[in-house]
Amino acid sequence: MTNVAAILNRDSVGQSSSSLSIPIKNIHLPTNQPRKYFNAEKLAQLVTSVKEHGVLEPLLVRPLKNGEYELVAGERRLRAAKEAGLTEVPIIAKQLNNREAVHVALIENLQREDLNPIEETDAILDLLGLVLELNKEQVIALFYQAHHAKHRGQELGQNVLSQLDTVQQTMQEVGRFSIDSFRSSRLPLLKLPEDVLEVLRQGLLEYTKCQAIARVSDKKVRANLLNTAITEQLSLKDIKLEIQSLKAEDKQTPQNLLSQRCKDIGSRLQKSKVLDNSRNRSKIKKLWLSGN
Incomplete structure (x- = not known):
């Protein structure tokens, strides 16, 4: 290097x-x-x-x-x-x-202090790719290969050990991470949804806020929340309250209410042992078929 x-x-x-x-x-x-x-x-x-x-x-x-x-x-x-x-x-x-x-x-x-976590992660991976002559995916795989080998007691080949030595030297030059800390604290960022990742790359929201919003699975809802968090400068507490509110609204949809009602009825039938009687089962079956 x-x-x-x-x-x-x-x-x-x-x-x-x-x-x-x-x-x-x-x-x-x-x-x-x-x-x-x-x-x-x-x-x-x-x-x-x-x-x-x-x-x-x-x-x-x-x-x-x-x-x-x-x-x-x-x-x-x-x-x-x-x-x-x-x-x-x-x-x-x-x-x-x-x-x-x-x-x-x-x-x-x-070495600049104003880099956001994704910019920092991308820059380190680019730097490692340069010195190791590997692409980004190969560099990431190297970190996980070292981690798995360490925890499974496996031996690594001389070529991989040499690459990891170069990684460690580069990390020392950067002065911020070890191989393990970079793998555990930075590589998971790359698994965030792409819309959240882009907001984080641009430095529009802090990592903790993006991490919370990433847990919203609905893309449209998540996009709206990202936009609101940016334009209204929501705090992390505000974002978490918004997510709780969204979950509460989601539970109150007619489909969810009907689904929950059916589960409750089924649970009560099981507890009452009414289904143990063949005559009752026959009546319930007829009612179900007539409803379809």
Whole structure:
């Protein structure tokens, strides 16, 4: 695994680095940018700060051709600078290949405090996929393979053990999770319903709220509750009360009332032992058939 610190401090071995200000129009976004969602309120706060103080932390870029650059890290600062009306921004330029650029961008994003849990999970899986040269599904399977082997006392092959060692090193670089804690606290998020997952990805609701709403099985009802929770800024307590109310309403539908009534009648017949008498069974059968 290539260490990010080593990538960014290679000047001593002949790689070039520079710090200067360049026109914003000369900076281009990469085709595969790790960060996909930006909190509008926090971005507005950054714009205000940039208008007052400028961009205090240089953007990390890599040189292209003819004085053009590709952004590696700092898209929020770039967006804020554009909205603040700046024409130039400070940069640090590094010679990075495609793999290194993605690696650095993922680590930089993971070190930010405003990532929501899904963004964080996606970024870690992308990073692991990069260093292990596996797709997302294979990385996830590796976590569960390690978990099952540990609890069943099974031995893992040398290739898998080597991959898990790389995972552990990467987790240490990120500095937030162990293999077990990531599997237990983050991978379950990916099993949320897609509509809930999308809301969580965009940072529109906190995880605890999304987790509660995910328990609503009816898609239409769940979608309405998601929309209400976002637009009315419902608290977790409010959401739980809404869900309880929905369950109560669901139990009062004519179909459910009739179904419950039939169950009650059947239970009473069983308890009264009226069905033990063949004559009574015959009468009940005739009544049932006449009702159909």
